[in-house]
Amino acid sequence: MCETTQAVFTLNYPRIQIPFEITLWVLLASFAKIGFHVYHKITVWVPESCLLISIGLIVGGIMHSLHEKPPAVLTSNAFFLYMLPPIVLDSGYFMPTRPFFENFGTVLWFAVVGTLWNSIGIGISLFAICQIEVFGVQDITLQENFLFASIISAVEPVAVLTVFEDISVHEQLYIVVFGECLFNDAVTVVLYNLFNHVAALEVVEAGDVFLDIGRFFVVGLGGTIFGALFGFVTAFTTRFTGKVREIEPLIIFLYSYLAYLIAELFAISSIMAIVICALTMKYYVEENVSQRSCTTIRHVIKMVGSVSETLIFFFLGVVTITTEHEWNWGYILFALLFALLWRGLGILVLTQIINPFRTIPFNFKDQFGLAYGGLRGAVSFALAFTLPDNIGRKDLFITGTIVVIIFTVFIQGITIRPLLKLMNVRKTNRNQETINDEIHKRLMEHTVAGIEDLCGQWSHYYWKDKFMKFNNRILRKILIRDNHPESSIVALYKKLELQNAMEVLDQMSGDISAAPSLISLHEERKNASKSRKKFLSSDVTNMHELLSKNMYKIRHRTVSYTNKHTLPDDITAREILMRRHTSLRRSLRAGSFHGTNAAKMSQKYFSLPMGRSLNSRFPPRRLVHADGDIESEINYSSIRHPQRVSSKAVMPLRPLNTLKEVASSVNTVDGQNEEQRGCRRSHLGSNVSRSGHLTSHLPHGSSRNCSDGDHDAWVEEPQNNSDVQHPLMRRPHWLPQKPHDK
Amino acid sequence: MGSTNSTLLKIPNVEVLMQETGFSPAHIIRLHDRFKALDKEGRGHLCPHDFGAIKELAMNPIGDRIIGAFFSPGKETVDFHTFVKILAHFRPVDKDRPKEPNSPEPINSRSNKLKFAFQLYDQDKDGKISRDELLQVLRAMLGMQVTDEQLESIADRTIQEADLDRDDTISFEEFRKACKHKRFTMFRFCIRPGERKLMLTLCHWSSELQDQHEL
Numbered sequence: 001m002c003e004t005t006q007a008v009f010t011l012n013y014p015r016i017q018i019p020f021e022i023t024l025w026v027l028l029a030s031f032a033k034i035g036f037h038v039y040h041k042i043t044v045w046v047p048e049s050c051l052l053i054s055i056g057l058i059v060g061g062i063m064h065s066l067h068e069k070p071p072a073v074l075t076s077n078a079f080f081l082y083m084l085p086p087i088v089l090d091s092g093y094f095m096p097t098r099p100f101f102e103n104f105g106t107v108l109w110f111a112v113v114g115t116l117w118n119s120i121g122i123g124i125s126l127f128a129i130c131q132i133e134v135f136g137v138q139d140i141t142l143q144e145n146f147l148f149a150s151i152i153s154a155v156e157p158v159a160v161l162t163v164f165e166d167i168s169v170h171e172q173l174y175i176v177v178f179g180e181c182l183f184n185d186a187v188t189v190v191l192y193n194l195f196n197h198v199a200a201l202e203v204v205e206a207g208d209v210f211l212d213i214g215r216f217f218v219v220g221l222g223g224t225i226f227g228a229l230f231g232f233v234t235a236f237t238t239r240f241t242g243k244v245r246e247i248e249p250l251i252i253f254l255y256s257y258l259a260y261l262i263a264e265l266f267a268i269s270s271i272m273a274i275v276i277c278a279l280t281m282k283y284y285v286e287e288n289v290s291q292r293s294c295t296t297i298r299h300v301i302k303m304v305g306s307v308s309e310t311l312i313f314f315f316l317g318v319v320t321i322t323t324e325h326e327w328n329w330g331y332i333l334f335a336l337l338f339a340l341l342w343r344g345l346g347i348l349v350l351t352q353i354i355n356p357f358r359t360i361p362f363n364f365k366d367q368f369g370l371a372y373g374g375l376r377g378a379v380s381f382a383l384a385f386t387l388p389d390n391i392g393r394k395d396l397f398i399t400g401t402i403v404v405i406i407f408t409v410f411i412q413g414i415t416i417r418p419l420l421k422l423m424n425v426r427k428t429n430r431n432q433e434t435i436n437d438e439i440h441k442r443l444m445e446h447t448v449a450g451i452e453d454l455c456g457q458w459s460h461y462y463w464k465d466k467f468m469k470f471n472n473r474i475l476r477k478i479l480i481r482d483n484h485p486e487s488s489i490v491a492l493y494k495k496l497e498l499q500n501a502m503e504v505l506d507q508m509s510g511d512i513s514a515a516p517s518l519i520s521l522h523e524e525r526k527n528a529s530k531s532r533k534k535f536l537s538s539d540v541t542n543m544h545e546l547l548s549k550n551m552y553k554i555r556h557r558t559v560s561y562t563n564k565h566t567l568p569d570d571i572t573a574r575e576i577l578m579r580r581h582t583s584l585r586r587s588l589r590a591g592s593f594h595g596t597n598a599a600k601m602s603q604k605y606f607s608l609p610m611g612r613s614l615n616s617r618f619p620p621r622r623l624v625h626a627d628g629d630i631e632s633e634i635n636y637s638s639i640r641h642p643q644r645v646s647s648k649a650v651m652p653l654r655p656l657n658t659l660k661e662v663a664s665s666v667n668t669v670d671g672q673n674e675e676q677r678g679c680r681r682s683h684l685g686s687n688v689s690r691s692g693h694l695t696s697h698l699p700h701g702s703s704r705n706c707s708d709g710d711h712d713a714w715v716e717e718p719q720n721n722s723d724v725q726h727p728l729m730r731r732p733h734w735l736p737q738k739p740h741d742k
Numbered sequence: 743m744g745s746t747n748s749t750l751l752k753i754p755n756v757e758v759l760m761q762e763t764g765f766s767p768a769h770i771i772r773l774h775d776r777f778k779a780l781d782k783e784g785r786g787h788l789c790p791h792d793f794g795a796i797k798e799l800a801m802n803p804i805g806d807r808i809i810g811a812f813f814s815p816g817k818e819t820v821d822f823h824t825f826v827k828i829l830a831h832f833r834p835v836d837k838d839r840p841k842e843p844n845s846p847e848p849i850n851s852r853s854n855k856l857k858f859a860f861q862l863y864d865q866d867k868d869g870k871i872s873r874d875e876l877l878q879v880l881r882a883m884l885g886m887q888v889t890d891e892q893l894e895s896i897a898d899r900t901i902q903e904a905d906l907d908r909d910d911t912i913s914f915e916e917f918r919k920a921c922k923h924k925r926f927t928m929f930r931f932c933i934r935p936g937e938r939k940l941m942l943t944l945c946h947w948s949s950e951l952q953d954q955h956e957l
Contacts, residue, residue: 435896436903436920442883443804444859450808451832453798455776535899543896550885552803575886576803 028059029310047413049313049377053406056317064321079382083308085260085274087378090305091182092275093282093298099175100279106172107179109354110370112220114180114346115187118153119146121342126335135330140393147195148397151384152339152404154188156181156377172358173366177373185379186271190219192383193267223263223272230259230273231280235479238288242481248293249300252285284479312378319385320402326395335400336407339376347371365423372416375408376401435540438547446552552576759823763830763849773829777822787819788812803882807862815867831858853918860917870911873897 013020032055036043042051100107123146130137130145140148194212234255241248256277263273286294347370355361362370384401387394552572750756750767753774760770778784780792793799793809802808812820812828830849847854863871863879876897884893904912904920912920 434903434920435899439880439883439896439900440859440921443862443879446802446804446883447808447859447862448832450799450802450805451829453796453802454793454808455773455829535895535902539895540899543892543899546888546892546896547884550888551883552885572885573801576801579882 025311025314026307029055029307029314032314033306033310045414045417047375047409049375049409050413052310052313053317053320053409056314057320058317059314060318060321063318079312079386080264081261083312083382084271084379085257086301086304086308088182088185088271088274089256089278090301091178091185092278093301095178095182095275095279096175097279097283099172100179103172103175103179106176106354106358107183110176110180110347110350111183112187114350115150115153115155115184115191117346117350118339118342119150119191121149121346122153122335122338123149125338125342126331129331129334132330135328137328137331137393137396143195143198144391144393146198147192147387147391148335148400150188150191150195151380151397151401152335152376153343154376154380154383155184155343155374156379173362173369177370182275183272186220186223186269186275188379188383189271190216190269196388219267219269220272222266223269224276226263226266226268227259227273227276227278228280230255231277232479234277234281235284235288238285239479239481241289245290245293248289249296252281252289252297253300255281284475287480309378312382315385316378316381316402316405319398320406323398324395325399326393327399328396331396332400332403336404339404339408343374344371365420368423369416369420372412372419375413376405377409381405435543435547438544438551442547442551753822755823759826763826764833765826765830770826773826774822777825787821788825789819804862804879807865807879807882810865811858811861828858831855856918856921857914859921860914863912863917870909870913871917872911873901876900876912 029052032052033048036048036051123142126149127140127142127145129135130140194216198208198212234252237251237255238248241251256274259277260270260274263270285297289297347367351362351367351370380401384398387397391397750771753759753770756770759765760767765773777788780796781788782792782795790809790813793812799805799809812824814824827849831854833850860871861867863875865875865878877893880893880897901910901912904916906916906919907913
């Protein structure tokens with residue numbers, strides 16, 4: 001008998017080959033990303049795309065020397081169906097809507113008209129070059145030139161945004177660059193398909209051209225409408241997912257992807273569809289889903305988007321080394337030249353035309369940033385790589401695209417920061433400014449920004465107001481579960497996950513609350529000598545540096561939202577909001593000893609988020625055993641957001657009177673205990689331990705009770721807003737250290 | 743423009759308002775619309791929490807001071823006239839204003855703007871910026887990494903630079919002198935409306951063109 005003996009140890013590589021290799025590639029790219037941030041200085045000077053391509057080059061070099069071929073992963077299907085959607089969804093989802101819509105005209109202008117200008121300009125110039133016999137590229141037709149031109153005009157200003165952030169460019173420019181990048185992709189892909197289709201035709205008639213132009217608009221608008229539709233459907237679906245929180249992120253992703261695929265089915269702009277879908281649904285979805293789902297959605301979108309982009313850059317590096325290039329000095333160098341030239345020209349001309357329509361016109365520095373910051377990126381490469389094979393000079397095009405990308409990413413990416421800094425520095429001469437100047441200037445800038453926000457934007461207000469009315473009256477009722485009259489501050493708190501602020505508060509021990517520092521300063525000041533300090537010039541320079549690094553930037557939110565490689569940074573927002581709470585707390589604390597005054601004082605500071613209006617019903621309730629009303633608020637909120645109650649006990653609502661009663665009558669301890677327990681029965685379970693602890697303190701003397709009671713009085717504020725059941729209302733430092741059994 | 747006149751008539755004392763503040767009719771109407779939108783319950787006046795509902799203002803480090811500037815001490819509400827008058831501080835400075843000795847200074851004059859800014863510091867309205875008030879503002883505007891000692895030295899330096907009569911506080915005159923630095927231009931302490939949309943509604947278009955003259 002011939003038996004094949006089973007080996008004890010087998011290797012079955014072919015079975016797992018494909019997933020294994022994909023995983024390895026992604027892992028390698030992730031290691032690269034980790035590696036960059038180990039040494040912080042690198043990422044400051046060199047944009048991430050540079051680093052990724054370099055790593056790709058190295059790996060490509062290794063593979064080439066081993067005579068390996070890179071995995072044939074980057075096919076047309078793989079790119080368009082799997083790799084592009086996450087990138088675009090990432091951009092669309094994190095687009096800050098308000099500034100975006102306010103600059104909508106400018107964004108569209110630069111994205112659509114700018115890309116068209118670039119493509120057509122480069123295409124025609126290259127065609128002219130082709131006619132010159134010296135370069136030997138006469139066989140490239142006009143259509144093919146246009147195709148190539150559309151590929152290399154897709155701009156991806158990722159590195160520019162990071163640089164802009166540091167140099168405090170004003171918000172408008174920021175959003176224009178961000179929006180341009182987004183719509184740029186859409187326009188490029190549309191043009192690409194258009195020219196692809198046209199290039200395949202032997203004879204082009206005028207009628208075809210007009211048809212194609214019309215098609216361009218249909219595709220764009222169709223994508224938008226489609227995306228909006230899907231956005232609303234998603235929002236509507238999330239209305240009903242109250243009981244199945246786990247699948248909420250999944251629904252979001254599935255719907256977005258579905259929008260993309262079906263748009264592809266109808267050959268309308270899938271990028272527009274998915275972007276508009278993300279924009280539309282974000283607003284409603286973030287109200288409907290739980291906090292955790294919200295975080296999950298953001299994290300996953302960011303993760304998949306950045307993985308996708310990383311992989312593409314990585315492949316760029318690898319492919320550069322390993323493929324066979326067709327090199328043609330003239331054509332490629334001229335392509336590079338024209339790309340830069342037309343971009344610069346385009347920005348100049350377009351800005352001149354649109355500046356009269358803007359009352360914050362783009363100055364030269366802005367224009368320079370826009371033009372010089374036009375790095376080509378992932379999309380260009382993928383489009384080139386996936387050109388159909390019937391294009392005769394496909395390899396030439398690929399090589400050309402790679403050259404343009406590498407040049408812009410490396411040279412422009414690395415030099416833009418110093419150049420912008422140079423231009424900036426020439427305008428302001430910091431050493432002549434006094435500290436007074438800096439502080440007052442910043443204060444005034446914040447004031448102006450605040451007043452602008454207060455007035456609402458002038459011109460857009462009309463449309464936005466109409467839309468908001470429509471939104472509040474109709475859309476919100478349909479699409480949002482448990483529709484409450486929206487308090488934007490509450491939404492803000494939810495967004496910033498301030499429920500988890502307890503951990504943050506614990507970390508930043510001591511520095512948070514303004515009051516202790518002020519009080520301690522008070523005391524110090526009495527003891528401090530009145531003699532004037534001498535300030536050395538080095539001290540002053542240090543102060544200048546301190547101020548420039550630590551002063552809050554104007555309208556930080558927009559800037560923090562558009563960083564492509566990391567999640568939005570909410571630290572500043574948290575700090576500001578936490579401080580407002582502590583200032584409110586201070587006022588409340590002072591007021592609570594006096595009873596009713598607290599309510600009035602809190603009105604003055606209004607930083608307490610009020611879900612309901614701060615009406616006069618509020619003050620009397622606080623002092624009354626209004627357990628029913630307050631209780632129902634707690635229960636309501638605990639049903640709505642059960643997982644939001646952190647393990648660190650959310651303080652129960654505790655009317656002041658009860659505790660005072662407890663403190664005053666020591667004798668009837670048992671009776672009071674009963675009452676306390678009765679009152680607390682309805683509160684959240686985690687507080688039972690606390691009540692138990694409190695009662696154990698009672699026999700220890702009335703003076704202790706008073707102090708406990710007093711502490712408790714101001715700690716356990718009756719909260720009139722069910723949504724604000726977060727530990728922020730506690731003052732951690734001043735709490736008597738009670739051992740919680742958690 | 744016909745509709746604008748009817749809206750104007752609904753606002754009481756609108757001519758006096760326009761004269762005092764220098765806003766054009768179109769601006770007044772826009773401000774009125776905004777006022778109405780903020781006044782969600784239609785009471786005809788605003789209270790602090792109406793302002794508090796503006797999300798971006800909540801994110802402003804000195805948001806509560808700005809809002810506080812609208813409410814004179816003791817008052818809990820703001821009516822439309824006060825609203826417009828305060829906002830008039832932020833109109834661009836009229837460069838060619840004839841200097842009439844008898845007429846009161848316009849609200850958007852340089853010195854009134856400075857007074858407004860001064861009030862943002864001086865919360866107890868005693869006419870001086872004390873060291874504590876300065877510290878509060880600094881604390882509001884700086885990130886949490888700044889230690890108390892650093893804050894104190896910055897405050898000390900600020901007072902030292904500006905305080906000429908050595909009373910450890912900054913009076914309004916000292917403030918004004920400190921801001922007289924040529925780099926410091928009060929021309930910037932004004933609102934510049936954002937991008938004009940390419941598609942404006944017709945009734946606003948003509949007023950926009952008119953405003954371009956004034957702004």
